[in-house]
Amino acid sequence: xxxxxxxxxxxxxxxxxxxxxxxxxxxxxxxxxxxxxxxxxxxxxxxxxxxxxxxxxxxxxxxxxxxxxxxxxxxxxxxxxxxxxxxxxxxxxxxxxxxxxxxxxxxxxxxxxxxxxxxxxxxxxxxxxxxxxxxxxxxxxxxxxxxxxxxxxxxxxxxxxxxxxxxxxxxxxxxxxxxxxxxxxxxxxxxxxxxxxxxxxxxxxxxxxxxxxxxxxxxxxxxxxxxxxxxxxxxxxxxxxxxxxxxxxxxxxx
Amino acid sequence: xxxxxxxxxxxxxxxxxxxxxxxxxxxxxxxxxxxxxxxxxxxxxxxxxxxxxxxxxxxxxxxxxxxxxxxxxxxxxxxxxxxxxxxxxxxxxxxxxxxxxxxxxxxxxxxxxxxxxxxxxxxxxxxxxxxxxxxxxxxxxxxxxxxxxxxxxxxxxxxxxxxxxxxxxxxxxxxxxxxxxxxxxxxxxxxxxxxxxxxxxxxxxxxxxxxxxxxxxxxxxxxxxxxxxxxxxxxxxxxxxxxxxxxxxxxxxxxxxxxxxxxxxxxxxxxxxxxxxxxxxxxxxxxxxxxxxxxxxxxxxxxxxxxxxxxxxxxxxxxxxxxxxxxxxxxxxxxxxxxxxxxxxxxxxxxxxxxxxxxxxxxxxxxxxxxxxxxxxxxxxxxxxxxxxxxxxxxxxxxxxxxxxxxxxxxxxxxxxxxxxxxxxxxxxxxxxxxxxxxxxxxxxxxxxxxxxxxxxxxxxxxxxxxxxxxxxxxxxxxxxxxxxxxxxxxxxxxxxxxxxxxxxxxxxxxxxxxxxxxxxxxxxxxxxxxxxxxxxxxxxxxxxxxxxxxxxxxxxxxxxxxxxxxxxxxxxxxxxxxxxxxxxxxxxxxxxxxxxxxxxxxxxxxxxxxxxxxxxxxxxxxxxxxxxxxxxxxxxxxxxxxxx
Ligand SMILES: Cc1cc2nc3c(=O)[nH]c(=O)nc-3n(C[C@H](O)[C@H](O)[C@H](O)COP(=O)(O)OP(=O)(O)OC[C@H]3O[C@@H](n4cnc5c(N)ncnc54)[C@H](O)[C@@H]3O)c2cc1C
Ligand code: FES
Numbered sequence: 083x084x085x086x087x088x089x090x091x092x093x094x095x096x097x098x099x100x101x102x103x104x105x106x107x108x109x110x111x112x113x114x115x116x117x118x119x120x121x122x123x124x125x126x127x128x129x130x131x132x133x134x135x136x137x138x139x140x141x142x143x144x145x146x147x148x149x150x151x152x153x154x155x156x157x158x159x160x161x162x163x164x165x166x167x168x169x170x171x172x173x174x175x176x177x178x179x180x181x182x183x184x185x186x187x188x189x190x191x192x193x194x195x196x197x198x199x200x201x202x203x204x205x206x207x208x209x210x211x212x213x214x215x216x217x218x219x220x221x222x223x224x225x226x227x228x229x230x231x232x233x234x235x236x237x238x239x240x241x242x243x244x245x246x247x248x249x250x251x252x253x254x255x256x257x258x259x260x261x262x263x264x265x266x267x268x269x270x271x272x273x274x275x276x277x278x279x280x281x282x283x284x285x286x287x288x289x290x291x292x293x294x295x296x297x298x299x300x301x302x303x304x305x306x307x308x309x310x311x312x313x314x315x316x317x318x319x320x321x322x323x324x325x326x327x328x329x330x331x332x333x334x335x336x
Numbered sequence: 337x338x339x340x341x342x343x344x345x346x347x348x349x350x351x352x353x354x355x356x357x358x359x360x361x362x363x364x365x366x367x368x369x370x371x372x373x374x375x376x377x378x379x380x381x382x383x384x385x386x387x388x389x390x391x392x393x394x395x396x397x398x399x400x401x402x403x404x405x406x407x408x409x410x411x412x413x414x415x416x417x418x419x420x421x422x423x424x425x426x427x428x429x430x431x432x433x434x435x436x437x438x439x440x441x442x443x444x445x446x447x448x449x450x451x452x453x454x455x456x457x458x459x460x461x462x463x464x465x466x467x468x469x470x471x472x473x474x475x476x477x478x479x480x481x482x483x484x485x486x487x488x489x490x491x492x493x494x495x496x497x498x499x500x501x502x503x504x505x506x507x508x509x510x511x512x513x514x515x516x517x518x519x520x521x522x523x524x525x526x527x528x529x530x531x532x533x534x535x536x537x538x539x540x541x542x543x544x545x546x547x548x549x550x551x552x553x554x555x556x557x558x559x560x561x562x563x564x565x566x567x568x569x570x571x572x573x574x575x576x577x578x579x580x581x582x583x584x585x586x587x588x589x590x591x592x593x594x595x596x597x598x599x600x601x602x603x604x605x606x607x608x609x610x611x612x613x614x615x616x617x618x619x620x621x622x623x624x625x626x627x628x629x630x631x632x633x634x635x636x637x638x639x640x641x642x643x644x645x646x647x648x649x650x651x652x653x654x655x656x657x658x659x660x661x662x663x664x665x666x667x668x669x670x671x672x673x674x675x676x677x678x679x680x681x682x683x684x685x686x687x688x689x690x691x692x693x694x695x696x697x698x699x700x701x702x703x704x705x706x707x708x709x710x711x712x713x714x715x716x717x718x719x720x721x722x723x724x725x726x727x728x729x730x731x732x733x734x735x736x737x738x739x740x741x742x743x744x745x746x747x748x749x750x751x752x753x754x755x756x757x758x759x760x761x762x763x764x765x766x767x768x769x770x771x772x773x774x775x776x777x778x779x780x781x782x783x784x785x786x787x788x789x790x791x792x793x794x795x796x797x798x799x800x801x802x803x804x805x806x807x808x809x810x811x812x813x814x815x816x817x818x819x820x821x822x823x824x825x826x827x828x829x830x831x832x833x834x835x836x837x838x839x840x841x842x843x844x845x846x847x848x849x850x851x852x853x854x855x856x857x858x859x860x861x862x863x864x865x866x867x868x869x870x871x872x873x874x875x876x877x878x879x880x881x882x883x884x885x886x887x888x889x890x891x892x893x894x895x896x897x898x899x900x901x902x903x904x905x906x907x908x909x910x911x912x913x914x915x916x917x918x919x920x921x922x923x924x925x926x927x928x929x930x931x932x933x934x935x936x937x938x939x940x941x942x943x944x945x946x947x948x949x950x951x952x953x954x955x956x957x958x959x960x961x962x963x964x965x966x967x968x969x970x971x972x973x974x975x976x977x978x979x980x981x
Contacts, residue, residue, distance in 0.1 A: 085610070085685075098892070099892060099893070100546070115609075115610055115612065116728075117609045117610060117727070117728070118610075118612055118613075119614075119726075121614070122612050122613065122614050125612065125614055125842070126612055129840055129842070129843075131886075132840050132884055132886055132896075135886065136886070137886050137887045138886065138895065138896060140893065140895055142402075143576060144401070144406055144408070144575040144576055144577050145406075145408065145410065145411050145575040145576075146575070146576060146614060146615040147411060147615070147617050149410050149411050149497065149500055150405075150406045150407075150408070150410050150411065150575060151405065151406065151410075152401075152402075152406050168725070172725060172726070174725070174726065174728070176728050197546060197893060198893045201893075203402065203546075204402055204403070205402055205403065205523060207403065208402075208403050208404075208405075208511065208514075208521075208523075211507075211508070211511045212511040212512075212514045212515040213515065214515070215508060215511060216466070216508035216509060216511055216512040216515075217465060217466055217467050217508070218512060219462075219465040219466060219509075220390045221386075221387045221390060221462055221509075221791050221792070221795070223465070224458070224461035224462045224464065224465035225461065225465070226461055227420075227460045227461045227463075227464035227465075227470075227478055228422060228477045228478060230464065231475065231476025231477065232469075232472050232476050233472065233474070233476050234472045234473060234474050234476070237469050237470065237471065237472040238469075240467070240469040241469040241494060241495060241501070244467075244469050244494075244501060244504065245495075245497065245500070247405075247410075247500075248403065248405055271467065271469070272467050274469075275467050275469070277464065277465055277466070277467050278467050
């Protein structure tokens with residue numbers, strides 16, 4: 083195990099509060115062990131800033147194992163940085179070279195206002211979820227779990243959509259700041275399962291409407307969302323949800 | 337005060353049914369007159385809030401996260417137990433009950449544990465109805481796996497992301513109630529104190545993390561579902577923001593803290609790589625099915641692992657425990673890894689207080705030779721990939737390095753059978769309470785408990801309390817106890833911000849964690865615990881004189897201040913953990929007391945003197961707490977000593 087270290091220049095977006103303007107600030111950070119994660123590198127920078135009497139850089143994070151969906155910002159223009167299928171908390175410094183300059187910027191989208199530095203408010207995702215992103219079933223009503231059969235393929239495919247962690251990288255990567263991948267994954271997960279059928283068409287219409295109301299843009303099928311998604315969720319879910327949406331509007335009449 | 341567990345008596349199988357039948361009911365029209373404040377929206381909190389709203393109660397759910405989907409329940413990998421007997425292999429409620437109480441080394445209540453096993457099956461039904469994509473067989477029925485040394489296959493799972501999918505299920509039920517107006521969801525709100533009126537919990541004090549504004553949220557009862565406190569060790573498998581603050585501040589209002597020293601240390605985590613590390617990652621225990629654990633026999637071995645010949649490898653688990661070998665229980669595996677590393681035989685980076693290498697090999701060389709690389713990849717491909725990503729080493733080519741890490745906490749606020757603490761009106765669910773796991777939680781039982789509490793227990797039992805109280809006048813923001821609560825939080829915040837110190841919050845947290853892991857972790861001794869108590873007292877004093885928080889303002893977003901509140905509480909709570917461990921002179925479950933071992937060096941439980949729950953009463957930060965004991969009676973199971981030799 084080599085304890086290799088690298089030196090970096092970081093250009094970081096600094097913004098004090100939601101309404102205020104912001105600007106880039108440049109920091110030098112030396113002796114970064116390549117076994118650190120990207121966020122541990124920022125912890126190290128923050129210790130240095132504290133020592134210098136400056137406010138540490140704010141970024142969102144929690145689990146640091148790629149599952150809670152809290153973390154995320156742009157590194158040199160790429161959502162979650164250069165490694166495919168990886169959240170920034172799971173990105174390690176061995177992927178970078180000494181002497182590199184890294185530009186860190188928050189997600190940019192009207193529906194994700196910047197709160198401070200690299201942290202944005204993604205509660206618009208919860209508004210979409212509340213607009214029917216559920217099966218209406220009260221505790222006590224559920225039949226025995228084996229009474230409703232679900233084929234292994236359907237369960238596997240539903241899982242592929244349900245694995246979305248709601249980080250917002252899809253929105254950040256999209257030139258229209260569209261939330262299609264997020265919303266479609268939620269719609270697709272429930273549409274794949276028998277338990278999701280009763281509300282299937284009402285759900286897709288309501289969630290689509292919520293998406294528009296929250297100020298997300300439209301989908302122009304550039305597929306940047308799939309490339310940025312740390313869970314590698316396929317754009318096929320967008321196609322499936324659009325199909326359901328059209329059916330809901332034209333045939334089912336929701 | 338004597339502790340009343342309020343457990344029903346009589347035949348075990350019908351206790352919960354009879355108890356439910358005797359709970360006073362709140363009429364459907366009256367339910368909306370009661371307002372319940374739920375803190376935490378993980379598995380326990382989301383399920384409790386959604387279910388109470390379905391019943392018709394007015395509910396406010398509070399989390400410091402931006403969304404309920406971020407709660408640390410999301411990280412659970414392996415699965416959830418339920419006594420469904422879908423595999424027709426002889427499972428039953430009784431068997432799940434028995435395995436769970438034995439797994440807890442007979443330090444939990446029979447009544448609670450039986451109820452947990454009883455409602456487990458309903459959890460799977462509820463989750464399937466919500467759309468949780470559990471693993472399925474080709475015929476469409478649910479799949480199961482075996483987990484943690486039990487003889488039946490009763491663990492349900494959704495790939496390696498069971499916690500995520502169960503949480504999203506509970507979250508979807510919660511968001512449905514937000515949609516229909518049943519739940520008022522408050523996000524980015526940190527609960528920093530309790531509002532207690534006439535000896536009853538009536539609300540909480542919250543700090544808005546966006547702008548620092550303090551406020552109170554009041555109701556007829558408060559439910560804490562705030563998760564576990566493994567982060568007292570700084571490095572753990574928990575998320576960075578997991579904390580003990582809400583529970584600890586309730587403790588200061590009189591709620592007893594039970595068995596705080598009971599923690600579970602998971603044997604297979606990726607070792608610490610250096611002193612800048614922030615977090616440890618769990619690798620599934622299933623790896624021990626095929627990996628062989630060893631360390632070089634020679635101290636300071638410099639050859640790469642693959643070049644160390646077999647004769648110079650110490651397969652210590654296989655040698656010491658020929659019957660179970662690498663599959664010994666979690667606590668035995670963890671403790672033995674610590675011992676060999678204490679002896680200077682560990683591998684990997686030198687870290688920690690004593691700058692020793694803390695890692696052992698988990699080697700798949702023989703399994704790959706036996707079954708082929710493809711078979712191993714099919715079993716562990718995703719785990720090997722994750723390991724490679726984090727360490728930059730491929731377990732197909734070199735042995736993995738692993739080391740135990742704090743993972744789960746069985747202790748927590750004391751609750752009775754109704755999940756109410758000794759402070760009336762304060763209920764506690766999920767990992768935050770102490771109730772069902774005894775001294776050593778089995779795998780796949782925490783998810784079960786969180787959801788059992790939230791979906792099937794609390795929504796009933798809280799009704800009994802509310803019916804007895806009847807509708808009461810609301811506590812307004814100008815009530816003296818609300819104003820007093822806000823003032824207490826303001827005082828602490830101002831004090832923290834006024835210190836012109838030199839050391840970061842994290843550096844105090846790290847120092848506390850290293851000491852806790854060394855002395856209050858896998859193996860504890862009287863001398864070590866006493867030393868730790870003085871160490872923490874000194875560290876705490878330094879914290880209040882020398883912590884550095886920037887910016888110096890509490891009325892905007894201030895991440896360092898958020899952390900400081902949490903670490904201040906850990907610096908008090910850690911001392912109580914050490915005191916609890918000191919008072920428990922026996923080894924039991926995951927808690928190993930060096931003074932209490934068999935001649936072969938194994939854990940020796942002492943049922944005569946320690947068959948009780950320790951519940952601690954707060955008497956002031958610098959005063960000794962009062963030790964209360966709730967005796968544990970066993971009418972249905974026979975206590976046996978574990979033996980893995
Ligand atoms: C890596 C890992 C793997 C695991 N795998 C398994 C497994 O396979 N099977 C199993 O059964 N168990 C497993 N567990 C254990 C299990 O996941 C947890 O015990 C359980 O999910 C805890 O749920 P909870 O609802 O009690 O708490 P959490 O999910 O931690 O939720 C706590 C909630 O409280 C909120 N909160 C906390 N403090 C405050 C405050 N002061 N103010 C406002 N809000 C607050 C948080 O925002 C959050 O919403 C695992 C645990 C870990 C760490
Ligand atoms: S911190 Fe949880 S996904 Fe990155």
